[in-house]
Amino acid sequence: xxxxxxxxxxxxxxxxxxxxxxxxxxxxxxxxxxxxxxxxxxxxxxxxxxxxxxxxxxxxxxxxxxxxxxxxxxxxxxxxxxxxxxxxxxxxxxxxxxxxxxxxxxxxxxxxxxxxxxxxxxxxxxxxxxxxxxxxxxxxxxxxxxxxxxxxxxxxxxxxxxxxxxxxxxxxxxxxxxxxxxxxxxxxxxxxxxxxxxxxxxxxxxxxxxxxxxxxxxxxxxxxxxxxxxxxxxxxxxxxxxxxxxxxxxxxxxxxxxxxxxxxxxxxxxxxxxxxxxxxxxxxxxxxxxxxxxxxxxxxxxxxxxxxxxxxxxxxxxxxxxxxxxxxxxxxxxxxxxxxxxxxxxxxxxxxxxxxxxxxxxxxxxxxxxxxxxxxxxxxxxxxxxxxx
Amino acid sequence: xxxxxxxxxxxxxxxxxxxxxxxxxxxxxxxxxxxxxxxxxxxxxxxxxxxxxxxxxxxxxxxxxxxxxxxxxxxxxxxxxxxxxxxxxxxxxxxxxxxxxxxxxxxxxxxxxxxxxxxxxxxxxxxxxxxxxxxxxxxxxxxxxxxxxxxxxxxxxxxxxxxxxxxxxxxxxxxxxxxxxxxxxxxxxxxxx
Numbered sequence: 212x213x214x215x216x217x218x219x220x221x222x223x224x225x226x227x228x229x230x231x232x233x234x235x236x237x238x239x240x241x242x243x244x245x246x247x248x249x250x251x252x253x254x255x256x257x258x259x260x261x262x263x264x265x266x267x268x269x270x271x272x273x274x275x276x277x278x279x280x281x282x283x284x285x286x287x288x289x290x291x292x293x294x295x296x297x298x299x300x301x302x303x304x305x306x307x308x309x310x311x312x313x314x315x316x317x318x319x320x321x322x323x324x325x326x327x328x329x330x331x332x333x334x335x336x337x338x339x340x341x342x343x344x345x346x347x348x349x350x351x352x353x354x355x356x357x358x359x360x361x362x363x364x365x366x367x368x369x370x371x372x373x374x375x376x377x378x379x380x381x382x383x384x385x386x387x388x389x390x391x392x393x394x395x396x397x398x399x400x401x402x403x404x405x406x407x408x409x410x411x412x413x414x415x416x417x418x419x420x421x422x423x424x425x426x427x428x429x430x431x432x433x434x435x436x437x438x439x440x441x442x443x444x445x446x447x448x449x450x451x452x453x454x455x456x457x458x459x460x461x462x463x464x465x466x467x468x469x470x471x472x473x474x475x476x477x478x479x480x481x482x483x484x485x486x487x488x489x490x491x492x493x494x495x496x497x498x499x500x501x502x503x504x505x506x507x508x509x510x511x512x513x514x515x516x517x518x519x520x521x522x523x524x525x526x527x528x529x530x531x532x533x534x535x536x537x538x539x540x541x542x543x544x545x546x547x548x549x550x551x552x553x554x555x556x557x558x559x560x561x562x563x564x565x566x567x568x569x570x571x572x573x574x575x576x577x578x579x580x581x582x583x584x585x586x587x588x589x590x591x592x593x594x595x596x597x598x599x600x
Numbered sequence: 601x602x603x604x605x606x607x608x609x610x611x612x613x614x615x616x617x618x619x620x621x622x623x624x625x626x627x628x629x630x631x632x633x634x635x636x637x638x639x640x641x642x643x644x645x646x647x648x649x650x651x652x653x654x655x656x657x658x659x660x661x662x663x664x665x666x667x668x669x670x671x672x673x674x675x676x677x678x679x680x681x682x683x684x685x686x687x688x689x690x691x692x693x694x695x696x697x698x699x700x701x702x703x704x705x706x707x708x709x710x711x712x713x714x715x716x717x718x719x720x721x722x723x724x725x726x727x728x729x730x731x732x733x734x735x736x737x738x739x740x741x742x743x744x745x746x747x748x749x750x751x752x753x754x755x756x757x758x759x760x761x762x763x764x765x766x767x768x769x770x771x772x773x774x775x776x777x778x779x780x781x782x783x784x785x786x787x788x789x790x791x792x793x
Binding site for chain 1 (some may be wrong): 618624625626629632663666685686688689709711712721723728729730762772
């Protein structure tokens with residue numbers, strides 16, 4: 212009998228379908244139970260597949276093991292995978308590699324579940340290839356820089372989804388309150404893989420709820436936009452600082468062409484469906500770099516640009532103003548700028564304090580001496596294409 | 601599509617609700633995919649009649665035309681497919697299954713496990729147990745952004761590359777399908793190992 216025509220497969224697919232629905236409706240325990248039931252049926256079919264059809268046997272085995280994996284039955288998944296792997300001559304290379312990959316995932320996620328007490332971690336992988344990357348070996352600064360950047364951008368994504376104000380520095384509130392947690396688990400990969408798991412801890416009622424699936428999906432959407440170019444990022448994020456943060460982050464993740472040839476991002480999980488799988492090359496890094504060096508919006512009539520160090524921020528009942536200038540010069544040489552749109556601009560100024568900034572200012576219509584601050588941004592640092600490597 | 605005067609077009613009319621019968625797909629899953637396809641079509645087209653016209657293009661083959669019949673999704677269906685990527689993905693599966701069956705008699709055999717570089721498995725009548733092919737499917741149904749044939753072609757190049765390189769080396773022919781719900785174009789590419 213053709214194993215694909217076994218009625219148990221139909222039943223297994225039905226149960227897997229129900230499980231996916233249960234997951235979508237946030238009935239996690241039901242979803243796990245249904246996946247495990249589906250896995251048992253699929254395992255029966257796989258074990259009964261003729262030894263003379265290694266390709267079908269491999270596909271069915273992978274399907275059964277991955278159903279146990281989806282059901283968080285990591286032990287069952289490993290036992291079944293080992294059973295097939297113990298007779299490698301009855302599997303194709305592809306089937307063997309897939310099963311080994313699943314065993315590796317089970318080991319990591321079993322450990323993760325033990326540490327966190329939950330089985331809802333969502334994986335994200337960044338595969339580095341080419342340049343000086345070897346199988347499982349990469350120059351330390353190359354891997355470290357990208358590891359840090361991916362972690363930062365995951366938390367940036369969580370902040371954005373939770374509608375948090377832009378953070379210039381410091382940890383995300385979602386991370387410090389353990390609402391979103393990022394773990395790292397070195398990946399098995401044909402080249403060099405950075406693998407992260409995003410999970411959730413306790414929920415803080417004051418913050419908008421964000422799920423790990425949303426965080427990973429948003430990260431990949433932004434990565435796909437960055438792959439298209441800086442303008443695509445700006446089109447997706449209507450906050451200039453967030454957009455710049457994403458562009459800078461993905462510029463640093465993208466390869467320089469010498470140390471790293473290609474960086475591919477993906478979420479190998481059924482929980483983030485239809486997620487893009489952007490692949491960065493050197494040209495993407497250059498395009499993102501060019502996007503950062505563009506100026507603030509063009510000046511309009513009556514406006515001028517001021518560049519200087521942000522020295523003082525005053526926010527008192529009677530008014531809000533900042534001073535910009537060269538610390539070595541006397542006070543009268545410094546620019547005093549009144550902030551009209553106080554809440555937004557003062558918040559940005561606080562996040563930019565002591566930095567070199569570029570401000571757009573406008574002359575007030577009355578007899579005021581000081582100009583109005585219209586917009587403010589940090590002056591981008593000039594960098595070579597591979598100064599992080 | 602440029603059609604000269606006097607050209608007779610054969611339009612095969614397919615009722616999506618009935619089209620799951622030849623395939624190894626459960627009624628629930630098929631119903632869900634049909635519903636998703638209806639939600640995607642409804643973003644751009646009036647509900648049949650007349651059937652929504654789809655043009656199927658494959659390299660080295662003449663295009664053929666499908667008239668697709670679907671029902672206007674009710675508010676419950678619209679709500680359950682609020683998530684645009686999910687609806688587009690499942691809707692595209694539905695149209696891919698129908699198209700491949702019409703094109704070469706491929707029958708859906710099941711889904712592959714996630715992250716293997718393919719979505720669906722297909723086999724034809726009389727094929728050996730090991731002769732199934734893997735198929736990568738992509739849908740284009742973003743509301744608000746018109747997607748032309750150029751973007752569709754770029755997408756099929758991407759998907760073909762994905763099938764060819766996959767996560768592992770391709771050991772048998774594979775198929776890539778891109779479904780454009782707005783334009784009614786279905787692009788099919790067959791990939792040799």
